[in-house]
Each structure stands twice: as structure tokens, then as C-alpha cells.
Amino acid sequence: MARFTPAQTHAVSEIQQLVSDWAYELDLANGAGIADLVTEDCFYAVGPGGQQGRDAIAAYYAARLARLSATGEGVPVHRHALHNLRCQFAEDDAAGITFNLTYFSTLGVAKGTKHADPALYADVRMQVRREGDGHWRIARFDSNPAFMRVLD
Numbered sequence: 001m002a003r004f005t006p007a008q009t010h011a012v013s014e015i016q017q018l019v020s021d022w023a024y025e026l027d028l029a030n031g032a033g034i035a036d037l038v039t040e041d042c043f044y045a046v047g048p049g050g051q052q053g054r055d056a057i058a059a060y061y062a063a064r065l066a067r068l069s070a071t072g073e074g075v076p077v078h079r080h081a082l083h084n085l086r087c088q089f090a091e092d093d094a095a096g097i098t099f100n101l102t103y104f105s106t107l108g109v110a111k112g113t114k115h116a117d118p119a120l121y122a123d124v125r126m127q128v129r130r131e132g133d134g135h136w137r138i139a140r141f142d143s144n145p146a147f148m149r150v151l152d
Contacts, residue, residue: 004089011136012087015097015128018136023080030068030075031061038138039129045142068107078105078119093130094139098123101143108151121147 004012018037025033035058038044044051044060051057068075081102089095105119127140 004087007092008087008089011089011092011095011130012085014130014136015087015095016085018128018138019082019085019097019099019126022138023082027079030065031058032065034058034061038141039131042138043140044138045140073106076105076107078103078107095128097126097128100124117149118147119149120145 022034022037025031025037035054038054038057040054041052042054042057044057046057047060051060065075081104083100083102085097085099087095087097101120101122101124102118103120103122104117107119122143122145124141124143126138126142128136129139130136
């Protein structure tokens with residue numbers, strides 16, 4: 001059973017907002033503003049070998065957007081649905097969080113409202129910390145798909 005101090009209870013709501021902002025950023029801006037949500041030294045397990053540092057993460061998403069924009073289908077519609085956030089505080093300004101992610105994407109399939117099956121369901125792990133400016137940011141991101149749509 002989770003027992004939080006009043007300060008930790010408040011921090012949980014800030015961390016929930018960080019995770020929601022992360023999903024919103026990926027869904028509606030394709031990662032263009034991701035640098036504001038990660039620490040300078042963040043390790044982000046996406047792409048070959050992952051990305052180390054704020055600049056590398058921003059460059060990854062910029063290159064991804066350029067690559068997707070250049071395809072005949074254009075940038076896919078995608079949405080992240082977040083579930084079951086759990087926080088464990090290592091200290092007042094650092095926490096490990098887990099949550100489940102249902103990811104919908106039109107990548108590889110025809111766009112439109114008739115397409116509704118999820119592309120994947122993943123278990124997500126993040127390390128987050130509150131920095132000197134008082135904002136919580138992602139210090140580490142990793143995930144493992146539990147289920148994944150396979151395209152023929």
C-alpha cells in the first residue's frame with residue numbers, strides 16, 4: 001500500500017502532469033518540444049542503442065518527423081493512452097514510475113476513423129527528478145511491449 005507524505009502526494013500530481021505532457025507532446029507535436037520534458041543527461045531508450053542527452057533525444061524526434069513527412073502517407077496519426085501510474089520515491093526530488101501505455105498509430109495502415117486497433121500495449125518505466133527550477137523532468141525512459149500489432 002502506498003503511503004505518501006503530503007509533499008509526495010503533491011509531487012505525484014506533478015509527475016502525472018509530466019507524463020501527460022510527454023504523451024501530448026508526442027501525439028500532437030511529434031516530439032518537437034520533447035527537450036523541455038527531459039533532463040540534460042536523460043537516457044531515452046528509443047532508436048538503435050537509445051539516445052543519451054537532451055540534444056540527442058530532440059535530434060532523434062526531429063529526424064523521425066522528417067523521415068515520416070517524406071513518405072507518401074505522411075506523418076501518421078498517433079495517440080498514447082496512459083494507465084495505472086505508480087510512483088516510488090527514492091528521495092523527495094527523485095522517483096521511479098511505471099505505467100501502462102496503449103499506443104494507437106496509423107503507421108503502416110490506412111488513415112481514418114475506421115481504424116481503431118492499438119499498435120501496441122507496453123509496460124513503461126521512467127526515472128523522473130525535480131530539477132533546480134522546480135520542474136519534474138524525465139531522467140530515464142524505457143519500455144517493453146507486452147502486445148504488438150504485426151503488419152503483413
